Amino acid sequence: MKILIYSLFIVLSDQVSKYLVLSTLGFERTKNIIPNLLNFTLVQNKGAAFSLFSNSTNFLTITSVVASLLLITIILRSPPKSYWNFIGLAYLLGGTVGNGIDRLFKGYVLDFLELVPINFPIFNLADVSINIAVICFIIDIIKHKSKIYY
Structure with a gap:
């Protein structure tokens, strides 16, 4: 049950952050947060990561729910049998549900984190959570393999 509570916290953080940026900034405006590093720029993403499957809302919504x-x-x-697997699953579920809620109720995902110095797609906290999950799973695999050989 702890893992579901952690995931719920991630979902709430994601949804509240999107709501706050939408209500204070709105679309098509940019607010510099950290000079030369981070802007808040709210966009509607109708695709998946890096705008893959653009305008495939029904497919992506079903995929998120499943x-x-x-x-x-x-x-x-x-x-989960390990700490890193536990954390990875919590972040993966939280990120998946966070973006899934947007797709289900809005028809798109709200992205707002823009890294200024590099040409990188705008993203959100759910996306960050999914990437943290991948890192946790990699750490878990590395730690598990090191136990096998030693």
Whole structure:
């Protein structure tokens, strides 16, 4: 159950951050947050990561719902056996549900974090969470392999 509570916290953080940026900034405006590093620029992303599958809202919505339900099933049936796997699953579920809520209720994902010095797609906290999950899974694999060989 702890993992679902952590995931819920991630979902709430993602949704509240999107709401706050939307209500204070609105679309098509940019607010510099950290000079030469970070802007808030709210955009509607109708695709997936790096705008893949643009304008495939129905497909991406169904994929988000199915992935979220699959993750919940995995978590409940086979609880994580390591700290890094636990954290990774919590962040992955939180990020997947966060963006899934946008797709389900808005038809697009709200992205707002813009890294100024590089030409990188605008993203949100759910995207950050999914990337943290990948890092956690990699750490878990490395730690698990090191136990096998030593």
